[in-house]
Amino acid sequence: MGNHGSNLDDILAEDMHHWYNKFMRESPSGLITLFELKAILGLQGMSEDANSYVDQVFFTFDMDGLFFCSSFGR
Secondary structure, three states, X not given: OOOOOXXXXXXXXXXXXXXXXXXXXXXXXXXXXXXXXXXXXXXXXXXXXXXXXXXXXXXXXOOOOOOOEEOOOO
């Protein structure tokens, strides 16, 4: 309260909200491939370590191993 500046949590929440809205606009079915995710979020040209991290996060949510990630609540 009384803090007029943005803290990290506010910035991250804003980014997540933006990314979620973009995801739902670009993939209304709620399904997305790793390639589509990287394209939507502008994640091309990353370092090998960064690319491996994004892959790991994606495959964590690819519950059935079909190379699709689905939005929560679908």
